Amino acid sequence: MVSLTTKLVETSRQTFLCGVSLCYAIAFISYYVQIPGLFGPNGILPAHLYMNRHRESSATSSATTNLERFISNPNMLYLLREAGLSVEEGMVFSCLLGTIFALFSFSSRISRGMIVYGSMWFLYFSLVYAGQTFLSFQWDILLLETGFLAIVIAPLNFPNSTVLRVKRHDEVVMFLVKFLLFKLMFMSGVVKLSSLCPTWWDLTALTYHYETQCIPTPIAWFAHSIIPFWFHKLSVVAVYVIEIVLPFYLFSPIKAHRKLSIYSIIFLMVVIILSGNYNFFNLLTIVLCLGSLEDCDYFTLFQSYENHHSDEKVKSNCPLIGRLLERVLRWVMDIGIMYWIVRLFKLKFNYSSFSIDSSVNFTHEQFQSFVNAAVTCAIFLASISLVWIVVKNCVCALKDETGIMNKLWSFSQTFTFGFIATLLLTMSFVPIMQLTDRETEHLVPEFAESAYFRLQEFRVSNSYGLFRRMTGILGRPEIVLEGSASEKGPWTEFHFLYKPGNLSAPPPWVAPHQPRLDWQMWFAALSTPEFTTWFKTLAFRILTGQPEVLALMDAKSNIKFKEPPLYIRAVKYKYFFTKGNTQNWWRREKETKLYLDPVSLKSPALLDHVNRNRIKTVTPPQFSDKWPFLRRMLYRLRPQMHSENISGDILVWSLVLPLIAMKLGKVFSPKYPVKMYYI
Incomplete structure (x- = not known):
């Protein structure tokens, strides 16, 4: 029983x-x-x-x-x-x-x-x-x-x-944390292949990633230079397994599977932390992983003998046949997944080079069919899991509590939070269904879909797709701002605090702080000034010497500008990690066309932008005792x-x-x- x-x-x-x-x-x-x-x-x-x-x-x-x-x-x-x-x-x-x-x-x-x-x-x-x-x-x-x-x-x-x-009700609402972790990882893995990015399909994405990510760390330089090509490809396979396959283990009735999924995601987040500055994102994902664990998973860490002893007692009461069936099911699932991983990615040990060869052995159509089935399976597993947790805890509330008031109070709590969890869970199904290429509206109740779109502006439920496409395949684009007292030069570079610019400056350690200007400069290099309207405002603020904006840049390196420059321009480069023993961390190649032609405070184009967007230079107010x-x-x-x-x-x-x-x-x-x- x-x-x-x-x-x-x-x-x-x-x-x-x-x-x-x-x-x-x-x-x-x-x-x-x-x-x-x-x-x-x-x-x-x-x-x-x-x-x-x-x-x-x-x-x-x-x-x-x-x-x-x-x-x-x-x-x-x-x-x-x-x-x-x-x-x-x-x-x-x-x-x-x-x-x-x-x-x-x-x-x-x-x-x-x-x-x-x-x-x-x-x-x-x-x-x-x-x-x-x-x-x-x-x-x-x-x-x-x-x-x-x-x-x-x-x-x-x-x-x-x-x-x-x-x-x-705690177990009911904590299930939502587990599903958010599943949604984040599964969607991030699927979009890499559904975007048809060639680097993700030929498993070469990580040969570019360490160099082209927004703000790499010093470890990224070593990873890009030292790790062999075959290991980069095998690492991409590992990313697919951790982000697409193992998240389904979160719904497994076998504790070892759930822990394997969580610990694998934590390992991936730690690797990303070491190789890139992604502010609090990886830490927040690890928090979701820790929230997906059970109390018994913490016992070894915290050495709580009393609770650990009670957990062992529950295990001893489990029938032998049950433990055997669990072990058989675990090995069958693990061996089956390993077989399909080897087959779908053509993993083969190369004895001559002591490496592992890998390549994608499925088409986009086959992958999309898998996504369609996987989304349906995820919705079914999540729904069944939540229903089981709610029903189980409602029964326990009526069965185990003493006194009518305690029974009713516990039952009403569980039922209320079960309803809230059901609504939030079904709302989360909507962005996941967007991964499919067929009509799946019947999988989500109409009221949940309506609630999702009504509450979308409050970001209660969202879709995710990290690293959808690999950028900078032919070299990472970078914008270098230059100032001068004359339109014809000579030009002197402005340096930022964290983003690549100075060739001899090592990649920084900045996480969990996020320098948002440095990040947007990376996105601006992938676009043009016409689609990056704030960039001209940045140029205007530098020309007027606004200390608030200059504080976001490298003030020590830019001290050579004793006065604001009369002209400013933006030059676009392709940056690459250096190789071998050299004093520089980067090398670069200048593009022929300027990102932004030289402008001054009298340039018509800049004045038009400033007037159209109502950009002004405001004098800071003087302190007054009459202020609130x-x-x-x-x-x-x-x-x-x-x-x-x-x-x-x-x-x-x-x-x-x-x-x-x-x-x-x-x-x-x-x-x-x-x-x-x-x-």
């Missing part, structure tokens, strides 16, 4: 919430130091112009108040306007408040509740809305979707409560933590590292015999 027992997920839940708080703290702090240069009145994309656009487009704009705009378009910045703050000051205040919430919830278990996580989500949502192009990355929407799940997961968190020892309290506080606080005084990566690490050390010291301290409680 099958035993209906509620799985303990308190440790995984607290670990997940703690990790989400850490990612929020990193995101808010990293955002904070870049606000003046990116979104200030003298920034590249002044946020007040963007926020005013809705009011100006309204027919009744003169009568529209900030509260009315908040009702029609919920955003924290509208409320802060009512408190007397400008848009930029509202963004600064939102970052500071979000950082305080994040640090408290990371440090203190009792502060991890619905109000705290709801506040952090709303603050970051408001910042993403005002961030425009510079906050259009997939990790920003991933943080919003994960943060929304944290609101659902954390609402009834009473650490010292004795009313209900086991929260039956919040504005006076921000005015006094801001200079001490300005990006001119401290770089974003140093600020992020200086605030986050002590908290991590404190948390690890508390968890692994021998003073506490049961350490899961102290996460």
Whole structure:
């Protein structure tokens, strides 16, 4: 007879919430130091112009108040306007408040509740809305979707409560974390092949990736130069297996399969962290992995004897035939998957070169047929899993609880959160179905599809497709800004803090901070100035010598510009990693056509852009005692933590590292015999 027992997920839940708080703290702090240069009145994309656009487009704009705009378009910045703050000051205040919430919830278990996580989500949502192009990355929407799940997961968190020892609904809502991890990895793997990018199909993508990614690390140089060609191809096969195949193990009834999937994804994220600067994205994915584990998976790490002993007791009560069937099923599935991997990628050991040959042994049509079947299978497995968890916990609530009130309270909780989880899960089916090439509307209820499109602007459920196509196959394109006192030169280069420019400068370690200007410069090199409207604003700000914008660049290297240049131009290069023993990390080849022809403050094209987009040079306001309290506080606080005084990566690490050390010291301290409680 099958035993209906509620799985303990308190440790995984607290670990997940703690990790989400850490990612929020990193995101808010990293955002904070870049606000003046990116979104200030003298920034590249002044946020007040963007926020005013809705009011100006309204027919009744003169009568529209900030509260009315908040009702029609919920955003924290509208409320802060009512408190007397400008848009930029509202963004600064939102970052500071979000950082305080994040640090408290990371440090203190009792502060991890619905109000705290709801506040952090709303603050970051408001910042993403005002961030425009510079906050259009997939990790920003991933943080919003994960943060929304944290609101659902954390609402009834009473650490010292004795009313209900086991929260039956915890296992229900934690399943959503597991499915988000599945969706992220599966979609990221499928789009690599469905995009028809030739490098992903011939398994050569990683021979370009380390060199052409946005901001590589020094390890990327060694990986690109030292790793043999056959291992690069085999690594692509491993990426496909980890991202497309192993995520299905998350739904397996066999614990070893679930752990294999989670640990494989963590391994992939660690490799990406070592080879590339992808801010908090990889850390957030690892947080999803840790939230997908069960409490018993933490027992070995935390040495909790009492709980580990109870877990072994449950195992001993399992019939021998059941354990044998589980082991047989495990080996059958593993051997079957290994067989198809060898066959589909033609893996063959080459004895002459001691290498493993690999190549794709299927067509795009065959792969698309597999995707169609895999999506249907994923929806079926996820639905069955959630229904089983909800039914099991409802039965346990009525069976195991003592007293009528406790039974009804536990059952109502489980049923309510089961309904919420069902809605969120079915909404997540909609973006996954977009991977297919056939009509699959019958797989998703109409109400869930309608809810998905209604809530799409709030980023409750999203689609993902990381590294869809490999760029820079013929060399990574890079834009180098040059200034001069004459239109004919000589020209002197401007250097950025992190992106490749100086040939002798080593690739930096900058993660988990994200320098958003450096990232957008990488995207701008893949496009043209006509499709990168902010680029001309950047040129204008450099010509006017705006310190907020120059602080986002390498001030030490650009000190040679004692005065703003009279002319500026953009030269496009192809950058390559050097090979062999050389003093430079990079070499480059100049393209014949300029990315941006020389412009000055009197150039008609630049003046037209500035006037059309209402770009102005604003004089900072003078401090006044008549200002509201919040504005006076921000005015006094801001200079001490300005990006001119401290770089974003140093600020992020200086605030986050002590908290991590404190948390690890508390968890692994021998003073506490049961350490899961102290996460």
